[in-house]
Amino acid sequence: MDKIIFILTGLDYAGAEAQVIQLAIGLQLRGWLVQVISMIKPTAYVEELDELGIELFTLNMKKGIPDPRAINKLKQIIQKFNPDIVHSHMIHANILARVTRVFVKIPVLVSTAHSNNEGGKTRMLLYRATDSLCEITTNVSQDAVQSYIQKKACPANKIMFVPNGINLKQFNKNEQDYTDIRSELGLKDEFVWLAVGRLVEVKDYHTLVTAFSEIVKRNSHCRLIIVGEGILRATLEAYVRSLHMENHIKFLGIRKDIPRLMNASDAFVISSIWEGMPMVLLEASASELPMVATDVGGNGEVVEEEVSGYLARPIDAPDLSQKMQKMMSLTKEERTVMGKKGREFVLAKYDINAIILRWESIYSDLFKTKAQDREVERVN
Template sequence: MNITHFVENLNRGGLERMVLDLVKEQHRQGHKVQVVCLFERGSLAGELDSLGIPVAACHKRTGFDLRALGRARQLLAAHHTEVLHTHNAVAHYQAVLASAGMGIRQVVNTRHGMGAQRKPGRREWLFRRALKATDAVVAVCEAARVDAVRRGIAPAAKTCVVPNGIVLDGFDIASDIMHERLTRLIRVPRGTRIIGSVGRLNWAKDQMSLIRAFRIVRHTRPDTALVLVGDGELRETLRAAAFDEGVAGCVHFLGDRNDVRDLLQGFDLFALSSVTEGYSMALLEACAAGLPIVATDVGGNAEIVHDGTTGHLVPPCDPSALAAAILDLLHATQRASTLGLAARAWVEAHGSMEAMAARYGRLYFGDMEHAS
C-alpha cells in the first residue's frame, strides 16, 4: 500500500516515537510509506532519512495557511496515497482539508492521548467537522475510546482501539552493570536506589507531585535519587520546586536523551505521575526494561500497569500515596523484582510493535472489527 502518515512534527516524544517505529515496520513489510509534517520536520526525522523514507515539512504558519495546505496536497498526490493515517486532532483536520476530493481509499486518525486540552473547543469542533471524511478514529486504549464517545468527539461506530506497541528487539532488562553506569553519570554513590521517570516536563505529567513525593521518600530512604528524563516548559519551575522541597541535590534533570533505553536499564523502579495519559509509551518501555512501576490511575495506565501484578497504581495529584507506593517497592526488593519480571512478560505478549502494525494493517483494509 501507499501510506502517508500526517503529523504535526517529528520532535522527540511518545507519539512521534510510535509513528517512527510504525513507519519503519511498514517499510520493512514492503509498503511505500512517507511522513508529512504540518510544521517542521523535527529532530527525529533523520532516523527515517537513513532508511530512504521520505519526510517532508509543510512549514505551516499561524492561522489559515493556504500555502501549507497546497504543499500537503502536492505531497499526498505525488505519493499516490491510498491510506492517509493522521495523528491527533490538528494534523487530522488539516490533512482532511488538504486531501479534499482526492478519493483517498482509507482515512484513519489516531488520537494518542485522552484529548485533555485546557481549551479544546475550536480544535475539537474542527476535528468533528473532519469526521465526515474519516473512516476510523483510533483510540490507543479503551479508556480513551469510551471518553471520546462520551464527550461526543467521535461516534461509537467509527471508533476502535489499537494499543501502542514498541520495538522489543534488543531491549534488555535492567542490570547491575547499567545501574552502576547510571550512578556514575549522575555522580551518586554506588548502591544509590534510583527512581526514574521519562516524559515531557509539562502540566500533564505532573512531575511536581513526583518531586513532592520524593521529598517524603528521602526522609525515610536517604539512599535514593530521582532521575527525570525529558524536557519541557516547566523545567525551571521544577528545578525551583526541588530546591524548595530541599531535594535539589538529589533530583537529576537529564533533559532530552537519545539513550533512554540504556537509562531505563539503570533504574531501580519507574514512576509516572501524570494527571492525564493515553496509552503511555514510557510505561511500555519501563515494562520492557523489567522495572517495577508506580503510576497514577489515569487514562490507559491501568491497562498497562496491573495493580499488585506488575506494579502499583495510585490516585493522581497525591504525593503521599505516590511516596508510600515507591517506599513499598524500595523496601520489598524481592517482590519488586517479581513485579518487574511480570511487566516484561506482559509487554512481550501484548505490547509489541508487530502486534500493533498487524492491527493497523487490518484497519487499513476497513476491518474495524478485528483491528481492536
Template sequence: MATSVALETREARRMGDGRRILMFLTSLDDEGGAEVQVVQLAIRLHSRGWKVMVVSMLRPQSAEARLRSAGIPVFGLNMTPSVPDPRALLRLRRIVAGFKPHVMHAHMAHASLMARSLRLVARIPRLICTLHGARMYNTRGQGWALRELAHRFTDPLANRTTAVSREAAAHYTATGAVSQKRMFVVYNGIDCEKYNFDAGMRMMMRSELGLTGQFVWLAAGRLQQVKDFPTMLRAFALACDDRPDSLLLIAGDGVLKPELQQLASELHIESKVRFLGRRKDVPALMSAADGFLLTSVFEGLPLVLLEAAASKLPAVATNTGGNSEALVDGRTGYLAEVGNPASIAASMLRLCQQPQAELQEMQHAAREHARNNFEFSGIVRQWERVYEEVIAPQGAKR
C-alpha cells in the same frame, strides 16, 4: 532460522504489495511519543513492502534524517504553530495528488482535522485518524471543547478513527467526538529487545553515576506542565521522610527546569534529585534504576511506561489515560491519584518496601505484560490488518 526470516520477509512484502500509505502528522520531533511512534511505524511498514511517505504540518525536525536514511520521502508544509495557513492545505492537496495513497493515516488532533478538511476538496480513497492523547489538551491544562466539537462534526469524513488506549476510546465516544462504530483501539508499540534489563549495564551505569545502595527512582520525559513534575517532587520529598536512602533521576529537559530545581531546593531534596538533561541512553538508565515514576495529569498511552515495563522496571504512575493499561495495578507497579503527592508517595513506599522476592515477581510480570501486549512487531501486523480492511471494497463505506 535464516529460512524462517526469509519466509517472514516474503510474507510481509506480500502483505504490503506496494500499497501506498501517507503518514500525516503535526510535527516530526524525536522527543514526542506520538512522533516516535509514527517514525517507527513508517520504517517498519516500509521494510514490509509498503510504499510510505511522511508529511508534517510543521517544518520537519530531527526525525526527518532517520526516515530519509530508511528510504522514506519526507515533506513539510512548513506551517507556523497556531497560525492558520490556507496555502498549506493546497500544498497538502498537491502532495496527495502526486503520491496517490491507498490510505492516508493522520496522527494527532491537528493533523486529523486538516486531513478531514482536505477530503472535502480532494480525493483521498481511505482516511484513518489516530488520536494519541486521552483527550484534546493543551499545556495550560484546558480541555479543548471546540476541538472535540470539530471532531464530532467531521467524524463521518474518516473511514476509521483509532485511539491508543481503551480509556481514550471511551472518552471520545462518550463525548460524541467519534462514532462508536468507527472507533478502534490500536496500542502504541515498543521494541522489547531494545528495552530489556541488562545486569552488566546496571553495574556500569550505577558506577558512572556514583550510585551505591540507594533506591533509585527514574523519571524520563520533557519537563512540561502536563507531566506535573512539581507534584512528583513533592511526592518524592514525602517518600524520603520514610526512605532517606532514595534518589530521583530526571532524564529530560524543558523550560520548567529552573523552577523545578528551585522547588527541589525549597523542599530540601536538592541533594537527592539529579536533573540529567536530555539523554540518549534511557534504556541503560532503566537498567540502573529500581523504580520508575510518572505523575502526568493526562496521558494517551505513554511509551515511557511501556519501555519501563519491558526493562523489568516496576513503576508508580498516576491513574490517568492509558496508564492503567500500560501498568497492571499491584502486579507490574502501582497507580496513584492524579495531583496528590501523598497518594503518590504512599505508592512509592509500597513499591520500594516490597520484599525482594515479590519485587522480582513484579519485574518479570512487567516484562511479560510489555511483550504480550505492546511488542512493535505485533502492533505493525494490527495496523496492516486495519489498512487491508479499509482498502477492501467494504472499507469504502463510511
C-alpha cells in the same frame, strides 16, 4: 495497496511521535512505500528516517498559529505521491488531513488520537464536524475510546482501540548497563527512581517532586532521575532548589539511551494528569522495571495493581508518595518478580510486530470496503 503517508503535528522525542516512527519503519521493512509529513519543523528522527530512505516533509507551520496555506502544501504532496492510505496522528494533523481531503483524492483516511484529552469542547466539535471525512478514528487506550464516544467526538461505530506497540528487542535487562550508567551519573547503591517525559504541565512533575521530597525526609538513600525537556524545566529546577533537593533529584534533559537508563534504575514513576497509552510505561515494562503510575487514561491498562506496580491518584502528592514508599519497602526479589510480570504482559499484548500486522489488516479491510463502495456507485 502499498503506499502510505503518515501526517503528524511535529516530530520530537515524545511517545506519540516515537510510535509513528516505529510504524513507518516497520511498514517500510514489510515492503510499503512510506512518507512522513510533519506540520511544524521536525526536531527529532530526521537522521533516522533519512538513513532508512523514508522521505520526510514539513509544512513549515508555526506552532500554535493556524495557516490555511498548509492545506495546499499538503494537497500537493498527496497528489504527487498518490498514496493508498493516509494515516494522521493527533488533533491538529487529524483535522488538517480531513479538511484537505475535500480538495484531493485520498482512497482511505485513518485518524489516530493519542490521549483521552486532546483539548476542550471546540476540538471535540471539530472532530464531530469532520468525522464523515475519514473512514475510521482510533485511539490508543480503551479508556480514551470511551471518553471520545462520551464526548461525542466520534460515533461508537466509527472509533476503535488500537494500542501502541513496542520493539521489545530494544528493551532487555542488562546488568552491565546498571554498573556503567550508575558510574557515569555518580550513583552508588541508592534506590533510583526514573521518570521520562516532557517537562510540561500535563506530566505534573511538581506533584512528583513534592511526593519524592517527602520520601527523602524518611529515607535519604534514594535518587530521582528525570529525563526530558520542556517549558517548565527552569521552574521545576527552581522548585527543587527551594526544597533543598538538588542532591537527590537530577535533570538529564534529552537522552537517546533510555533503555540503558531503565536498566540502571530500580523503579519507574509517572505522575501525569492525563494520558493516552504512554510509550514509557510499555518501555519500563519491557525493561522489567516495577512501576508507580497515576491512575489516568491508559496507565491502568498497562500497570496491573499489585502485579507489575501500583496506581496512585492524580494530583495527589501524599498518595503518590505513599505508593512510591510502598514500592521501596519491597525486597529486591519482590520487585524483580513485579518487573518480570510487566515484561510478560507487554510481550503478550504490545509487541510492535503484532501491532504492525494489525494495522495492515485494518488498512486492507478499509481499502477493500472503499473499493467495493466505489464499484457499487459505478454500477448504479
